[in-house]
Amino acid sequence: MLSCKESTHLLSEALDRPLGTGERIKLEMHLLICNGCRNYRYQMDFLRAACKNFTSRNEAGDDESGKKPTE
């Protein structure tokens, strides 16, 4: 049985490499019964999405951003 701590490592690594079948099964089993780790998984996914959003916000030549002196 996977511990929560081990599962946080797999949930992070899942963002960097495809997990093996064995790893995936153990993880899914653990997530079924563990609310904290399910939240952790959503949080990891959110971090990835936020980082992508951060770079595209920065780099998008949103042609609006040129015209705001907001005050």
Added chain:
Amino acid sequence: MLIDNEFIEAVRRDMLKFAQLQLRDAALAEDAVQDALTAALTSERSFAGRSAFKTWVFGILRNKIVDLIRQNSRTTNISSLSDDEQAMDESFDALFNNSDHWQSNNRPQNWGNPEESLREQRFWEVFEICLNHLPENTARVFMMREFLEFETAEVCSELAISVSNCNVILHRARNGLRRCLEGSWFAPGERRC
């Protein structure tokens, strides 16, 4: 063309922020941005519009940042653990009980619909503060992976660290960010002001 001084200034600000987050050195960041802008502005290329220009100049900046990180990695040992990193690991361990399950009051919380935060300027301010709080080497590995979009294997080889070490560092960074965001944005239990 539609590239005027005001636009260049705005692009420059965004570039500086991006470079500084990753290089953590104001002078280095300034130089990288200046070089990238000069290269872009003196090139013979024409751009379909502001967006195309910005995307292109950011591409140059990314390459500059990568070069600087490469140079820097020859002289610093990324895998040695700083006090800050040690402290992060200890506070991570403290979230768990003896059998490595979450202590009930440390269980990761439900953030609701966090995507909605992505539209809020305040969220991005908090996000940047949290990024800046990460220890330098931890931040570097994380940002190479997430902002410069290197594959993990490339990050490891560029920085001369093992894959397992890379995984440990990325996990540390993500957990640090997760807790920073949870504490300051998503569920600030004690914040009442």
